[in-house]
Amino acid sequence: MTKITTYGYFDLLEALREPGCAVCRLLKRDIERHLGAILYEFVLDHSVSGRFRESRGLCSEHGYLLTERGNALGIATLYHAVLYDLLADTERTPIRAPRLFGGDRATPLDPKAPCSVCVYRDETAARLLALIPVHIHENEFRETYSASSGLCLPHVTELVKSAPAVAQQFMTLQRPIWERLKAELETFMRRSDFQYAHETIGAEGDSWRRATALISGERGVTRQEK
Ligand SMILES: [Zn+2]
Ligand SMILES: [Zn+2]
Numbered sequence: 001m002t003k004i005t006t007y008g009y010f011d012l013l014e015a016l017r018e019p020g021c022a023v024c025r026l027l028k029r030d031i032e033r034h035l036g037a038i039l040y041e042f043v044l045d046h047s048v049s050g051r052f053r054e055s056r057g058l059c060s061e062h063g064y065l066l067t068e069r070g071n072a073l074g075i076a077t078l079y080h081a082v083l084y085d086l087l088a089d090t091e092r093t094p095i096r097a098p099r100l101f102g103g104d105r106a107t108p109l110d111p112k113a114p115c116s117v118c119v120y121r122d123e124t125a126a127r128l129l130a131l132i133p134v135h136i137h138e139n140e141f142r143e144t145y146s147a148s149s150g151l152c153l154p155h156v157t158e159l160v161k162s163a164p165a166v167a168q169q170f171m172t173l174q175r176p177i178w179e180r181l182k183a184e185l186e187t188f189m190r191r192s193d194f195q196y197a198h199e200t201i202g203a204e205g206d207s208w209r210r211a212t213a214l215i216s217g218e219r220g221v222t223r224q225e226k
Pocket of ligand 1: 151153
């Protein structure tokens with residue numbers, strides 16, 4: 001399968017200068033390329049469709065992202081193989097009623113591997129986040145981060161868990177970003193009130209959208225544990 005970009009520090013700095021969570025932005029681009037590779041390369045490379053079959057297709061989020069890319073024939077061929085396996089496996093191993101106490105709950109429906117896009121996303125996110133503890137002491141990083149939209153909450157959480165030694169220092173950069181956004185939401189809420197209809201809505205007009213992305217993370221890009 002095509003080797004997809006491994007992002008470096010320069011890409012992270014560049015993404016921090018764009019709106020939204022920089023890690024989500026880079027992952028989104030990479031995941032789209034990854035989905036493209038699944039669709040266009042499986043014909044040439046059997047390991048791609050083999051991996052797709054092992055995970056019984058993709059997780060719900062990435063499955064839908066795949067359909068948004070088009071290539072109906074490619075998607076049909078991949079899922080046809082998944083259905084072929086499901087029929088063969090459930091014929092070979094009938095599903096038994098679960099035992100009342102414990103026991104093996106495995107069924108022939110179970111995937112043999114997790115969604116490959118989830119695995120790819122988690123590995124890429126971990127590599128990107130690992131750049132932050134290395135550069136957090138540099139002025140360029142600190143200034144760029146402070147002027148940015150910050151990371152989304154799922155990526156902030158992942159970072160502070162994976163790099164506890166710099167967690168406190170990182171939070172001194174992240175908290176003012178949340179404070180700014182909170183103030184923008186307050187301005188937006190006040191100006192949306194009919195009593196203040198004479199006040200024009202400015203840059204805070206899309207703060208509700210930015211807040212959603214910053215708290216929830218971009219679609220299909222962050223691990224959803226809620
Ligand atoms: Zn993010
Ligand atoms: Zn997935």
